Amino acid sequence: xxxxxxxxxxxxxxxxxxxxxxxAVIGFFSSDFVSSVTSTSEIQLKEKVLEGGDxxxxxxxxxxxxxxxxVGSGTVWSEVEYDHxxxxxxxxxxxxxxxxxxxxxxxxxPGGGAIESAEIHEKLVQIKKERNIPIYxxxxxxxxxxxxxxxxxxxxxxxxxxxxxxxxxxxxxxFNFSQLAENxxxxxxxxxxxxxxxxxxxxxxxxxxxxxxMQEMINDSYEVFVDVVEQGRGMSEAEVKAVADGRILGGSxxxxxxxxxxxxGLDDAIASLRAxxxxxxxxxxxxxxxxxxxxxxxGMKLGALFGPSAExxxxxxLMNTSNAPRLMYLYGEF
Numbered sequence: 457x458x459x460x461x462x463x464x465x466x467x468x469x470x471x472x473x474x475x476x477x478x479x480a481v482i483g484f485f486s487s488d489f490v491s492s493v494t495s496t497s498e499i500q501l502k503e504k505v506l507e508g509g510d511x512x513x514x515x516x517x518x519x520x521x522x523x524x525x526x527v528g529s530g531t532v533w534s535e536v537e538y539d540h541x542x543x544x545x546x547x548x549x550x551x552x553x554x555x556x557x558x559x560x561x562x563x564x565x566p567g568g569g570a571i572e573s574a575e576i577h578e579k580l581v582q583i584k585k586e587r588n589i590p591i592y593x594x595x596x597x598x599x600x601x602x603x604x605x606x607x608x609x610x611x612x613x614x615x616x617x618x619x620x621x622x623x624x625x626x627x628x629x630x631f632n633f634s635q636l637a638e639n640x641x642x643x644x645x646x647x648x649x650x651x652x653x654x655x656x657x658x659x660x661x662x663x664x665x666x667x668x669x670m671q672e673m674i675n676d677s678y679e680v681f682v683d684v685v686e687q688g689r690g691m692s693e694a695e696v697k698a699v700a701d702g703r704i705l706g707g708s709x710x711x712x713x714x715x716x717x718x719x720x721g722l723d724d725a726i727a728s729l730r731a732x733x734x735x736x737x738x739x740x741x742x743x744x745x746x747x748x749x750x751x752x753x754x755g756m757k758l759g760a761l762f763g764p765s766a767e768x769x770x771x772x773x774l775m776n777t778s779n780a781p782r783l784m785y786l787y788g789e790f
Contacts, residue, residue: 457769460489464728468538470743478517482582484777487636489753497529499746501545501546501549501743501745502744503559503741503742503743503744504535504739504741504742504743504744505739506739506740506742507739507740508739509738509739509740509751510722510737510738510739511555511739512555513555513557513735513737513738513739514555514556514557514734514739514740514741515556515557515558515559515560515652515668515696515726515729515730515738515740515741516541516546516550516556516559516560516564516663516688516737516741516742516743517557517559517560517629517726517740517741517742518543518559518560518562518742518743519548519561519562519564519742520538520543520560520561520562520564520565520576520606521538521562521564521565521596522538522564522565523538523561523565523567523568523574523786524527524538524540524565524567524569524572524573524602524785525538525540525568525569526569529541529542530693533758538565538568539745540572541573543576544576544579545576546743547579547583548579548582548629550583550587551579551583551587552587555742556587556589556768557589557733557735558589558591558592558729558733558735558738559580559583559588559589559590559591559592560591560592560594560664560722560725560726560729561580561591561592561593561594561607561610562593562594562596562722563593563594563595563596563599563603563606563607564595564596564597564599564603565598565599565600565602565603565606565718566598566600566601566602566603566623566786566788567600567601567602567603567605567623567784567785567786567787568602568784568785569580569602569783569784569785569786570602570626570677570782570783570784570785571783572602572681573602573605573785574605574685575606576606577606577608577609577684577703579677580606580608584609584611589607590611590612590729590732590733591610592611592612592613592614592638592723592725592726592728592729593607593609593610593612593613593614593709593725593746594614594720594721594722594726595607595613595614595615595616595619595621595716596616596619597616597618597619597620598619598621598705598787599619599620599621600620600621600622600623600787600788601614601623601624601625601784601785601786601787602784602785603787604621604622604623604624604685604715605630605681605684605785607621608684608685608687608688608689609684609687609688610688612718612725612728612732613716613717613718614709614715614716614719614720614722614724614725614728615707615711615716615719616707616719616720616721616764617706617707617719618706618707618709619706619707619709619710619716620704620705621704621705621707621715621716621731622699622703622704622705622708622709622710622713622715622751623702623703623704623707623787624681624682624685624696624699624700624702625678625681625700625701625702625785626648626674626677626681626784626785627674627680627702627783627784627788628656628670628673628674628781628784629659629781630656630657631782633637633658633659634657634658634660634661636660637659642762643658644660646659648661649763650677650683652666652669655669655670656781657669657780673783674783677685677783678700681700681785682697682700684695685700685711685715689714689715690737691714694734695714696712698742699713699715699763704787707719721742726740750785761788764773
């Protein structure tokens, strides 16, 4: 056997061993290991100090950035804009941490789900009552609808002149594509237990009776929203409802309406909180998620190489997203 044949055999054997080994590594990291790294229950919070100081008196900076909706937690394959369960976990930690003497809530959100917004609001109110600590709010470019809902309990609210806020109200929307289907010769066949089982499904026009049913739901949630603003801002029902027709307001308008206390940014809110409560020497920190150090880095690298494509991620999202309408404290579109 000549030299060239031996070289060919060695190269073939190397490629076979490499292929088997690579497949084993991919299988390992894309299943049990990645699952353990990215499991929500195993995500630990760590703290990042932003301004050093007295550790026994600390200010927690919390951030809500994006649509307030529980879409699950991010993984090494993909990230989520806003992690609802992770944020609630931060609130739970503050509830049981005596070193946290104040909270600054930074909000940059068009709102989101009524339930998720209510969960945040209830936690913040619980922290104020049980811990008796101040909560200051700093609004970013937008703190509308559900974004304002979670800001309402704040002891002092700051907004930029250019902030879009307000949009107090509730919305539920869907598409009626029955006419489009008819134009293309598509006929919906529905077997249902009651006349209203497919209401607002988009496969047929909504009847006036059904619209009245949903309007009643909307009205109930709207009154809850108004109550939240009344209690948080110390305003009367008439004062709130004067601007609670879904309209948006700029920062200056919101100050005049009583929805915001002062114009300013995050630094202004932090400085004011320190001065108002004698926390000039307090440590300022924020929470970060810790999903496993080197394991996360390896997972991210493998995710970039072997993770699902953008098209696969979109398809998965569409297949796992319900088309059913829901009550939303939301301004604008998704």
